[in-house]
Amino acid sequence: MLMSKIRKILGERPFYKLSFQLNISFLLVFFIVTAAGFMAFYQGVIRILDNNSKNYSIRQIEQCEDNINNFCHNIDLASSQMIYSSNFGSLKGYSSTDQAEQLYNAAQVIGNLRSFLTQYAFVDSVVYYGSDGLILQSSIRGNNLVDSGYSKSDAFHTTKKFQDLMGSAQKMVWYGGLTDHDFASLFVNPFDPPTAYITVARKIIYNQSNMGVVVINMAQSYFASIYSHSYNVESGKIYLIDASGMIISATDESVVGTQCSAYPGLDESENIKTLNITVQNTSEQVTYYRLSNLNWILVSEIPTRVIMKDAVTLRNILIILYIGCLALAFALSKFWIYRLLNPLKKLTGAINQTKRGILGVTVKNSSKNEFGLLTERFNEMSLSVKELFAVQAEKRALEIETLKWQINPHFINNTLNVIKWIAIMNKEDNIAESLTSLASLIDPVFRNTDIMCAISDETEYIQDYIKIMNYRFAGGLECCFEIPEELMNYRILRFILQPVVENSILHGLMNKVKGKITISAWIENNDLTVGVEDNGAGINDDKLAEIRLALSEIVPSRKNSSVRVGLTNVNRRVKLQFGDCYGLQIQSQVGAGTTVLVKMPIILE
DSSP states (O other), X not given: OHHHHHHHHHHHOGGGSHHHHHHHHHHXXXXXXXXXXXXXXXXXXXXXXXHHHHHHHHHHHHHHHHHHHHHHHHHHHHHHHHHHHTTGGGGTTGGGSOHHHHHHHHHHHHHHHHHHHHHXXXXXXXXXXXXXXXXXXXXXXXXXXXXXXXXXXXXXXXXXXXXXHHXXXXXXXXXXXXXXXXXXXXXXXXXXXXXXXXXXXXXXXXXXEEEEEEEEEEEHHHHHHHHHXXXXXXXXXXXXXXTTSBEEEESSGGGTTSBOTTOOOOOTTOSEEEEEEEETTEEEEEEEEXXXXXXXXXXXXXXXXXXXXXXXXXXXXXXXXXXXXXXXXXXXXXXXXXXXXXXXXXXXXXXXXXXXXXXXXOOOOOOXXXXXXXXXXXXXXXXXXXXHHHHHHHHHHHHHHHHHHOOOHHHXXXXXXXXXHHHHHTTOHHHHHHHHHHHHXXXXXXXXXXXXXXXXXXXXXXXXXXXXXXXXXXXOEEEEEEOOGGGTTOEEETTSSHHHHHHHHHHHSTTOSSEEEEEEEEEETTEEEEEXXXXXXXXXXXXXXXXXXXXXXXXXXXXXXXXXXXXXXXXXXXXXXXXXXXXXXXXEETTTEXXXXXXXXXXXX
């Protein structure tokens, strides 16, 4: 059963159908475009998250640097005050004084150091190294005085750091990586685990003589808290290394003194470097930041999984959204393509009926696209084929009817001339003059087929019309022309003003003893405007609104059939000839007359 259905489907060759091809094409295009769009969006988000993480990490490090600089400044001030107040000058010539004076002076200095130590709880010990070998130490564990003989075995006293300090200027120098084992103390057990220090040292000069060096040892854990407490990065860590890459300060004291893994080194021109590397099988974003006042480097390590946590969630959402969009696109494509091709399917059926000889078949058209146009043209063609002979017969009948009622223009002119001479012979001058004006009016209708004429021709035509109408109104009509001479050769639609003038006479001046019509023309916004103004009764607001509504309609409705036909016809002629942006405008006020404006493009002769 299943195989027979498959064979039936394959026998019908569905891939030849337009609907199948459109579905496949739409889905392929949708799949490729949206996949590329989703990938580009996802990669863009990844880059944004990575850059934001770098910028955030740098801002955190800069805050840490500010804290370190503030702390260093405070220690600098405190050490200067301590050196000034500790009376190190009394130790000058220490070895040449008697023992009692030596003990007195040493005790006084140690007391001052002890006072400094008490004032700053984070200081673990303060050591004075005299140039003559004397060592005075005050620590949280006790005080210590070492004579010159024992000082030779002191670790720091014999280092190059001490020699460099003695030969340098009087400024504060910071060291990392030292421990309590590096300094002479009776209270340090060499077999105990060392306590990491952050050390600051300063040379003492008294009366231009190098007295020695003061060393302040601070607990590394406290120094680490200075910068780490402002570092608020989830699962991230921050620590200090020296120029060689050795860790000198960290919240995890067990790593102090070890080498920083994968430290790339910083050039002298580099102050910051951010790398994505693998540290202990963990992908991390590592930022190296050189401190401006210390020759140390702050290192920030942020696991990539923390940075990409939101990206993973976003990726899963995008995958679900993409699958949903693909399914929705398939359903919409099926529905939409069916809807698009349904008129074509109906049209194909109608064509098959016509093929079988059924004429006049039409298809219901509800589409506004090309299929709708094709259906419309097919309906026209089908009806045309059916009615071809009938149309031809009707055409011949109309031609015969036209010939039957056609009047020779020369006959009309000759007849008017005969009536005119009869009026002259009977001394009916009014009738003769009226016939002359009428002949002038209808002559352009027969002799000139051009739909355009000069404004001067139209004014002559209006003058003949007014002359005839004055016989009816006993000379009570006055027509004035206020048209600049340079506009007289501009071209307008022929016979466009007579219906407007007639409308003014019949509806505005009918009950007026003396009526005046003023025709003017001017250029405005690169268009020609012709105005016909009367001093008649005017139009009330309701009627004026009705007329304006009729003028705005493309085809006047039966509801507005009472509106003046002449105006609507003129408005329709102008719009058909020049477009919807042109036409008539009407302005009126009861008791003050009416003005009709005819707007047309500028056309030169």
